[in-house]
Amino acid sequence: MTTVYPIPExxxxxxxxxxxxxxxxxxxxxxxxxxxxxxxxxxxEEKIHERKHLTQLCERFGVSAxxxxxxxxxxxxxxxxxxxxxxxxxxxxxFYVQGEEEKPFSSPALKKVPADWLSNLTGKILVATHAxxxxxxxxxxxTKIAPLFVNNPIVGSTVTGGAACVFTDFRIHVDxxxxxxxxxxxxxxxxxxxxxxxxxxxxxxxxxALLAFPIARKLYPELKKADxxxxxxTNAMTESTGNDSKLLDELTILAAEIEHHVSSNHLRFAxxxxxxxxxxxxxxxxxxxxxxxxxxxxEFIKRRLEPAVNTCRSTSNRFTSLSERVGNTxxxxxxxxxxxxxxxxxxLLASMALRAKMQLRMQQMVEGISVVAITYYAASLIRAMxxxxxxxxxxxxxxxxxxxxxxxxxxxxxxxxxxIHHIIKNMS
Numbered sequence: 001m002t003t004v005y006p007i008p009e010x011x012x013x014x015x016x017x018x019x020x021x022x023x024x025x026x027x028x029x030x031x032x033x034x035x036x037x038x039x040x041x042x043x044x045e046e047k048i049h050e051r052k053h054l055t056q057l058c059e060r061f062g063v064s065a066x067x068x069x070x071x072x073x074x075x076x077x078x079x080x081x082x083x084x085x086x087x088x089x090x091x092x093x094x095f096y097v098q099g100e101e102e103k104p105f106s107s108p109a110l111k112k113v114p115a116d117w118l119s120n121l122t123g124k125i126l127v128a129t130h131a132x133x134x135x136x137x138x139x140x141x142x143t144k145i146a147p148l149f150v151n152n153p154i155v156g157s158t159v160t161g162g163a164a165c166v167f168t169d170f171r172i173h174v175d176x177x178x179x180x181x182x183x184x185x186x187x188x189x190x191x192x193x194x195x196x197x198x199x200x201x202x203x204x205x206x207x208x209a210l211l212a213f214p215i216a217r218k219l220y221p222e223l224k225k226a227d228x229x230x231x232x233x234t235n236a237m238t239e240s241t242g243n244d245s246k247l248l249d250e251l252t253i254l255a256a257e258i259e260h261h262v263s264s265n266h267l268r269f270a271x272x273x274x275x276x277x278x279x280x281x282x283x284x285x286x287x288x289x290x291x292x293x294x295x296x297x298x299e300f301i302k303r304r305l306e307p308a309v310n311t312c313r314s315t316s317n318r319f320t321s322l323s324e325r326v327g328n329t330x331x332x333x334x335x336x337x338x339x340x341x342x343x344x345x346x347x348l349l350a351s352m353a354l355r356a357k358m359q360l361r362m363q364q365m366v367e368g369i370s371v372v373a374i375t376y377y378a379a380s381l382i383r384a385m386x387x388x389x390x391x392x393x394x395x396x397x398x399x400x401x402x403x404x405x406x407x408x409x410x411x412x413x414x415x416x417x418x419x420i421h422h423i424i425k426n427m428s
Contacts, residue, residue: 027074027083029193030098031184034132036110036177037200038093039207040123042086049122050091054084057117080112089271090126090208094200096193104132104148105179127204128172131180131196133164133187140165140183140291148181157288157296160195163187166286166297168199178203195286202282202297205275206305212272213308215265216315222261223318229254230322234329237336244337251333255326262319269316276309371413378409 042050055065058075066073071086081096097109108130110118146154149169156167165183172178180199187195233251237244283298290296382405386398 027081027096027193029081029096029189031187031189031192032100032133032135033096033098033192033196034101034104034107034109034130035097035196035200036095036108036113037127037129037131037203038121038125039090039127039200039204040093040121041090041126042123046122047086047091050086053117053120053122057082057114060114060117080109090204091123092200092204093121094197100135101132104134104181105130108132108177125176126207127178127200128176129178129180129200129203131182131199133182133184133192133196136184136186140167142293145181149179154294155297155300156294157286157291157298158185159286159288160187160191161287162289163191164195165291166195166199168297170300198282198285202279202301205278205282206301209272209275209279209305210308212265212268212312215268216312219261219265219315219319222257223315223322226254226258226322227318230326230329237329237333244333244340248330248333248337251326251330255323255330258319258323258326262323265319266316269312272309272312276305279305367417371410371417374413375406375409378413379406382409 051066051068054073057077058065061077063075063077066084073082073084075082079097083092083094083096085092095109095113097112101107110130142154145167149167149171150173152169152171154167154169156165158165163184163186165185167181167183168179170178180196180203182192182195182199184192229250233247233254236247279301283301286297288296288298379402383398383402386396386401389396390398
């Protein structure tokens with residue numbers, strides 16, 4: 001893109017990042033309207049199949065299919081609109097149908113979608129819910145609303161600055177779907193779709209946040225067992241008769257088990273916390289005002305969801321704390337073992353030094369004996385040579401020559417040993 005100003009060139013992703021805020025804009029809906037929302041967990045293979053399946057629906061109605069790298073898509077077909085979004089671990093489908101129905105939830109939007117196409121959707125259902133916006137002239141009469149929820153306890157409030165009232169029972173009905181009833185007070189066209197979308201997101205994110213709760217409950221016995229095992233090991237460390245090598249092996253096994261639990265479930269617990277934060281934000285966006293006699297949606301969700309999320313947080317934090325405690329204990333035990341080994345090494349070095357000293361003394365004794373032996377053999381050689389000269393009629397006395405040579409031999413051997421000692425000292 002060219003500019004009319006002499007400024008530097010654009011960053012390669014400037015326009016992609018700039019337009020990201022418009023990527024998932026709300027659909028425009030005429031009121032009244034009803035919607036069906038599906039959230040499905042997806043594997044990597046199912047995500048690939050999902051795009052092909054969505055393309056088949058577009059081809060069926062002659063609508064342009066989403067791009068190969070698209071992660072969201074909106075389109076209008078003959079009798080319904082669709083909004084599709086693909087997330088990291090799940091995908092959502094929202095189907096909208098405009099116009100009134102004879103009785104709320106009697107003809108949900110999903111009925112307008114081809115049944116054969118729906119039956120081939122892949123994945124596992126996380127959330128399935130219907131929502132309907134009643135016409136503006138309807139009243140928030142709880143006696144008329146209660147039968148729509150099979151007389152279950154109703155949760156509701158006035159939302160979006162008094163523009164609408166929202167009611168639900170947070171229960172799955174006989175059709176396998178939960179329900180949201182929205183009574184229009186003064187909704188603008190854009191508000192209706194945004195309000196529905198927020199309600200669907202609250203339902204999806206609260207379920208996703210709870211995926212970590214069964215894991216936390218399952219890990220509680222393991223956490224208690226590991227905590228007790230660590231206490232047993234640390235208690236044994238205070239005893240002087242303990243087997244440090246055995247304790248270190250047990251501690252290493254315990255550390256491996258704890259790290260396995262932490263690494264296996266860290267992402268799930270982190271996701272639960274992130275999803276709960278999204279639920280809280282969407283509840284704030286609703287701008288709820290209490291209807292006399294009813295719990296607000298935010299109150300109901302927080303009272304049920306917050307304890308479960310806190311349990312997940314507590315489990316994650318306790319495992320992290322336990323891992324740190326095991327690390328500290330392991331370091332302390334290793335230090336203790338290292339000190340014992342160092343003491344053993346010092347004793348071994350002292351023993352080796354004593355042996356070396358004894359060997360030196362023995363070597364000195366052997367060296368003295370060697371001097372005598374060498375002197376004896378050297379004097380014997382000189383005597384033999386003197387006797388040979390005497391036999392050749394030279395006037396020499398072999399005994400005198402032998403005796404006179406001994407001092408010179410001793411001096412020579414002494415100088416020789418001194419030279420050898422000097423060479424060894426320089427080499428070391």
